[in-house]
Amino acid sequence: METADVVVIGAGANGTSTAFHLAKAGVKDVVVVEKNHLGAGATGKSGALVRMHYTNEHETRLAVESFKYFTNWSDMVGGDCGLNQIGLFVFTPPEHYADLEANVAMQKEVGAETYLLTAEDAAEIDPSVSFHDVTHVAYEPNSGYADPNATTYSFARAAMDMGVRFKLDTPVTRILTEGDRVTGVETPDGVIQTSNVVVCAGAWANKLFQPIGVDLPLEPKYARVSVFRWSFDRPEKHMTYIDRINGTWSRPTDGHSTLIGAETGVRPSDDPDHYQEAPNQDYVNHCRQQLINRFPVMRHSTMRGTWAGILMRSVDSRPVIGSVDQYEGLYCMTGDSGTSFKTSPAIGKCLSELITTGASSTVDLTPFRPSRFAEGKPWVDVHTYGSTDDEDTISR
Ligand SMILES: Cc1cc2nc3c(=O)[nH]c(=O)nc-3n(C[C@H](O)[C@H](O)[C@H](O)COP(=O)(O)OP(=O)(O)OC[C@H]3O[C@@H](n4cnc5c(N)ncnc54)[C@H](O)[C@@H]3O)c2cc1C
Known part of the structure; x- marks a missing residue:
């Protein structure tokens, strides 16, 4: 045996x-x-976002330790993890400024490179984003995404x-x-x-x-994404974003498009052996609207693809x-x-x-x-x- x-x-x-x-x-x-x-x-x-912004110390510690691997991949593992360190903004509701400040302080304490920026300072880093609904953002200059x-x-x-x-x-x-x-x-x-x-x-x-x-x-949960081609007037600059106001995350993909995932509320459980790998039109419409809310220039962008996966959510x-x-x-x-x-x-x-x-x-x-x-x-x-x-x- x-x-x-x-x-x-x-x-x-x-x-x-x-x-x-x-x-x-x-x-x-x-x-x-x-x-x-x-x-x-x-x-x-x-989506393979690689960043340190968690609202608790324990996951932040795992992320900080893991970041050492992603940034030294060929030495620590070998091969290539496809890391793109294009920077990250985290958007949170202004009324939660004290929470944002406390989390960024905790993350720094644990070893993350992260900063609290005013909306004005952040707009200088990435002018394609609308900051109309935030006063401050968290900024991780060396975070981004990898190839899962x-x-x-x-x-x-x-x-x-x-x-x-x-x-x-x-x-x-x-x-x-x-x-x-x-x-x-x-x-x-x-x-x-x-x-x-x-x-x-x-x-x-x-x-x-x-x-x-x-x-x-x-409980198994369905998770979906859409891809939108950058519009004619969108600047090439594109970071990684977690947007707790619009309930989205996004990042570049394929050199000229944005990959976005949007919250749509908890769905009933899905059977991991029989789930739809392609999301429906309602989901695409929702992503497009949330994308435009944060990046007005994306109102003229073309939908280029979608997919869905299944993950496991604990209570x-x-x-x-x-x-x-x-x-x-x-x-x-x-x-x-x-x-x-x-x-x-x-x-x-x-x-x-x-x-x-x-x-x-x-x-x-x-x-x-x-x-x-x-x-x-x-x-x-x-x-x-x-x-x-x-x-x-x-x-x-
Ligand atoms: C759309 C989407 C976007 C995401 N974005 C991010 C992100 O930006 N950043 C981030 O950190 N995380 C993200 N996640 C979550 C992240 O991808 C998962 O947390 C992570 O990949 C889980 O990895 P895992 O190895 O634990 O599980 P999985 O990747 O699900 O692997 C489980 C494996 O077990 C195998 N298996 C199951 N049962 C058996 C069995 N009985 N016998 C043998 N094999 C079995 C399956 O075939 C599967 O290959 C995202 C997930 C999705 C779906």
């Missing part, structure tokens, strides 16, 4: 990062089992070079347990015996957890990372809540530390623990920007 020291389920950014870091830590026999292909889940569809597929491929390539085995087109049909221990995984090709299983299965995690009685408050909209208490040897990274591409380098490192040493030293994973829900302690951020995260359905 096939054996492994650790089986990682899922080859998105988080699964491949975890496998890479386990191999780097000296774990000899790591197997990644993926039911489709590399980046087949949320990762391949990601290239990131995953290079994690996978580096992991393979260190001996990690990848089984693609291979679904895990069941996690095997005996008493309170994990003993292996079942696949159509047979059982892989192991005492450590890491579930990085994105929107499909419930399908693995439910048969073994693990009940986490997670408190924060990722769920760590040991699953019911079973010794069971770990997870799930509930990405649309925001865990940029943090995947640090998430993989922290999970590898947890598995190999019993504790994560790079960033403390305690706040992310799966048991927080059963303890009745879901995550609550202090300084938010009005809309509750409960309304968020897209990447942030």
Whole structure:
């Protein structure tokens, strides 16, 4: 029977990062089992914003640690993550100025390069944007976006070079347990015996957890984007933007277009195995309007494409990372809540530390623990920007 020291389920950014870091830590026999292909889940569809602006210290720490990877990719991982450091503005409602100020101060404290700018100063940096509804913005001059597929491929390539085995087109049909221990995984090709299983299965995690009685408050969610060609009179300057007033994020794509994702309120859960990969016209119209609100010059832009992906939202909209208490040897990274591409380098490192040493030293994973829900302690951020995260359905 096939054996492994650790089986990682899922080859998105988080699964491949975890496998890479386990191999780097000296774990000899790591197997990644993926039911489709590399980046087949949320990762391949990601907007892939790379920035530090979170409304809590714990995710900021993961983002700051991960930023070291993105900016030193060839040395730390190898290959190319496709990072574009074009800068980031975060727009928040003026009545939440105190929250913005507190968050930027916290982010600086944690090591992020970020500034609070007046709308006038920001307009000098990017004159294409309308600042009519803000007094201040957060500015990260070195943030931007990466290529989520290239990131995953290079994690996978580096992991393979260190001996990690990848089984693609291979679904895990069941996690095997005996008493309170994990003993292996079942696949159509047979059982892989192991005492450590890491579930990085994105929107499909419930399908693995439910048969073994693990009940986490997670729901698959649909996330959509549209692409609009820059209009004739739009200046070439284009940064990355998170707009908490219009409920959008956006960034350049293909050298001459804007990729935008817009909040449309929480939809009913979607089946990750049967979701529409193409959004409808209402969604495109909504994106176009929100885009024009922030960039008036885009009123003459042409819609050039759309796509949709599926992610996993936790009930408190924060990722769920760590040991699953019911079973010794069971770990997870799930509930990405649309925001865990940029943090995947640090998430993989922290999970590898947890598995190999019993504790994560790079960033403390305690706040992310799966048991927080059963303890009745879901995550609550202090300084938010009005809309509750409960309304968020897209990447942030
Ligand atoms: C439209 C969109 C925009 C986004 N924008 C951003 C952004 O700007 N910044 C950001 O940080 N994040 C963003 N995100 C979120 C980010 O992409 C995800 O948080 C991240 O990619 C999750 O990676 P993952 O590896 O945990 O999961 P996934 O990428 O979903 O990977 C899970 C993998 O597990 C596999 N799998 C599932 N079940 C099984 C099984 N039983 N057996 C074997 N394999 C299995 C799946 O096939 C899949 O490949 C966005 C997401 C979407 C959809």
